[in-house]
Amino acid sequence: MAGNSLGIPSFPSSNSPQRIKGDGSSPARVKVALSPGRSLMDWIRLGRSGQDLTSVNGQVLDVTEEELSKHNTQEDGWLSLRGKVYNVTPYMEYHPGGIDELKRGLGKDATQLFDEIHKWVNAESMLEKCYVGRLCTSVKNQRKASTASKSSISSSKLSANGTINLTNLKPPEPAGPVPPKFDWYQTNKCITLVVSTKWSGMTSDMVIIEKTCKQLLISIFIQDYTFTVHTELEEEVTNDYIVKVQKDSGKTEIFLPKVQMEKHWSSLGKSLDNHCSYKKTSESGFRQYNSKIISVSNVNHDTKLFCLQLPEGCRMCVPVGYHVHVHHHISGIEIVRSYTSVIPSLTEDKKLCDVDDGRVVHLMIKMYTDGALTSWLNTLNIGDCIKISNFDGSFNRQYLSSSHHLIMYAAGSGFTPMIRLLYHSLKQDSTIKSVKLLFFNKRKEDILWKDQLDELAIQHKNRFEVTYVLSGEDDTWTGYTGRIRPEFVENFIPKSESDVNRLVCACGPIPFTKEVMRLAKEYGCQDSELHAFLG
Numbered sequence: 001m002a003g004n005s006l007g008i009p010s011f012p013s014s015n016s017p018q019r020i021k022g023d024g025s026s027p028a029r030v031k032v033a034l035s036p037g038r039s040l041m042d043w044i045r046l047g048r049s050g051q052d053l054t055s056v057n058g059q060v061l062d063v064t065e066e067e068l069s070k071h072n073t074q075e076d077g078w079l080s081l082r083g084k085v086y087n088v089t090p091y092m093e094y095h096p097g098g099i100d101e102l103k104r105g106l107g108k109d110a111t112q113l114f115d116e117i118h119k120w121v122n123a124e125s126m127l128e129k130c131y132v133g134r135l136c137t138s139v140k141n142q143r144k145a146s147t148a149s150k151s152s153i154s155s156s157k158l159s160a161n162g163t164i165n166l167t168n169l170k171p172p173e174p175a176g177p178v179p180p181k182f183d184w185y186q187t188n189k190c191i192t193l194v195v196s197t198k199w200s201g202m203t204s205d206m207v208i209i210e211k212t213c214k215q216l217l218i219s220i221f222i223q224d225y226t227f228t229v230h231t232e233l234e235e236e237v238t239n240d241y242i243v244k245v246q247k248d249s250g251k252t253e254i255f256l257p258k259v260q261m262e263k264h265w266s267s268l269g270k271s272l273d274n275h276c277s278y279k280k281t282s283e284s285g286f287r288q289y290n291s292k293i294i295s296v297s298n299v300n301h302d303t304k305l306f307c308l309q310l311p312e313g314c315r316m317c318v319p320v321g322y323h324v325h326v327h328h329h330i331s332g333i334e335i336v337r338s339y340t341s342v343i344p345s346l347t348e349d350k351k352l353c354d355v356d357d358g359r360v361v362h363l364m365i366k367m368y369t370d371g372a373l374t375s376w377l378n379t380l381n382i383g384d385c386i387k388i389s390n391f392d393g394s395f396n397r398q399y400l401s402s403s404h405h406l407i408m409y410a411a412g413s414g415f416t417p418m419i420r421l422l423y424h425s426l427k428q429d430s431t432i433k434s435v436k437l438l439f440f441n442k443r444k445e446d447i448l449w450k451d452q453l454d455e456l457a458i459q460h461k462n463r464f465e466v467t468y469v470l471s472g473e474d475d476t477w478t479g480y481t482g483r484i485r486p487e488f489v490e491n492f493i494p495k496s497e498s499d500v501n502r503l504v505c506a507c508g509p510i511p512f513t514k515e516v517m518r519l520a521k522e523y524g525c526q527d528s529e530l531h532a533f534l535g
Helices: 040-048 065-070 089-094 099-103 111-118 139-154 349-357 412-427 450-459 510-523
Strands: 061-064 078-081 084-087 131-136 181-186 190-196 207-212 215-222 225-233 242-245 251-257 269-271 278-280 288-298 303-309 314-316 323-330 333-342 360-366 385-389 405-411 434-441 464-470 502-507 530-533
Touching (some): 040 333, 065 078, 065 131, 078 111, 089 099, 190 225, 207 251, 303 385, 323 360, 333 412, 360 412, 405 510, 412 434, 412 502, 450 464, 502 510, 510 530
Parallel strands (some): 061 131, 405 434, 405 502, 434 464
Antiparallel strands (some): 078 084, 084 131, 181 190, 207 215, 207 314, 215 225, 225 269, 225 278, 242 251, 288 303, 288 385, 303 360, 323 385, 333 360
C-alpha cells in the first residue's frame, strides 16, 4: 500500500510543532494559532522596546546545569541552545509551536529537541534579547563520561602481565552505511559522473548541482543520507547538465558537457572538502540560494505566485510534495518560513520546461497584512531577490506509483502540496485510476485556481473529480457547506478491498488535518494509506 506510516497516535499535541515521525523521514512542521498581539512582528517590537527580557538585568552569567534546571516553569523558564542560555519566559506566548511545546525544553539543554524540529531557524537572532549567558558543563558530568569510557576497558579481561587482551574487546560500531560507489568517465564531448545509489526510490529530483567556474558541488539525497561530490574540475563544463536515474537499481548518471570538446582530461580534478562524503542529511544543514524574481502574479485577492530563478550554475528540481525555506532578516532577526514548491499552471504544459530543468522554483504564497515575512514579500517586484534554502520534505513519489486511488483534502493555502500531486497523477502517472480533491474555503473568491481545476475536471472527467466546500455564508452558493465531517470521508474514499490501493492526503490548518486523519482511520484507512502535510 502507498503512503507513510502515519496514524492519529503519531500526532503531537495541538500545541506542538513536532514533525510527524511517519516513515523515518524528517518530522512535520506544525504551528498553532497565536493570540492577538502575539505575532512575530509583535515580538520584534517588544525586543526593540528596551524592556529587560533576560530576567537578570542584562548581566551575562555563567550558568551551571544545576542552576539551569531550576528555571523550568512557564513563569520562570530558561533553556540552553548550543551552549547559550536564554530566558524564554517572555517568548512563551509568541512561540509559533505553542507554550506546551516550548515547555518541553525548559530547564535543560534543548539543542537536540530544537534540531529535530527546525534546525534551519536562527534561534540566536530570535532570542538575542533573552540571552542570559553561557552554559557551564559540570565537572561531575565530565568525570562521569570519562569514568564510563574507562570502565568499558577495565571490564575487559586483562592478561597476566596487565596488558589488555584485545581479543576480548568488542569491535567498534560501524560509523554508518557504506557510501555508494562513485566513478567517472569521459567522451570527446562530455564528462559523466556515476553514483551507484542502490535505492529503488531514487529519482533525478534528488540531485542538486551547484557550479561556480570550475568548482562543482553535487548533493545526492539517498533516503536519510546525502552523498557529496565536491571538486575543482580540471577543465570547464557548461551548465547544460543532464541527470538520469535507472529506475530499479538507482544508478545515477550526471552528464556534464565539456566547454572545450575533444580535449582529453587527465583527471576529474582536485578533491575539495567533503568530497565523496556520506552523511545523514539531518546533520548536513541547509544551503541557501539568492534567487531572482522573474515573474510575480496575483492568484486571487490575497495570494501571489512567485517564479524564482536560481543562481547561474545551480540545478534544483524540488521533489513532489517538498518545500523550501524562505529566509529574510528583519531588525536583526532571521525570519524563516516554509513554502511548498508548485508549478506555474495545472493546464498549460509548455510552462514547465524551466521547472523540469531545475532552473526555477515557483511558490504560491498567501499574503497576511500583519505577517512578518509576507508584509515584505508583498512589496517585491521583478528583479528583486529572495533567499531560499535547498528542499526539505518527507513525501515519497513511490506512494503514488503504488496507489490506484488518490483522495486529497485541502483547506485554504493547504492546496499548494496538492498542485503537483494533481499534475503528476493525471499527466505523468497512468497507474492511478481516480483522483479526488475536496477543497475547503471560507468564500468562493478564496478558492485558488478554481478555473484551472474546473478545466482539469473536464479534461479528465473519467479520472478527476473536484468538490468545493465553503464555510462562510453565501446565499448564491449551491454546493457543499460547513466543515470537515464524516460524510466527506465516507462518500469520497473508496471502501477497502483486496484490489483497492488508496492514498489519502491532507493539508490545511492543524485541527483540519488532524480531523481528516482521524475520520479516515475511523473509516478503516490504515497508517500506510495516510499522509499529512503539516505547515
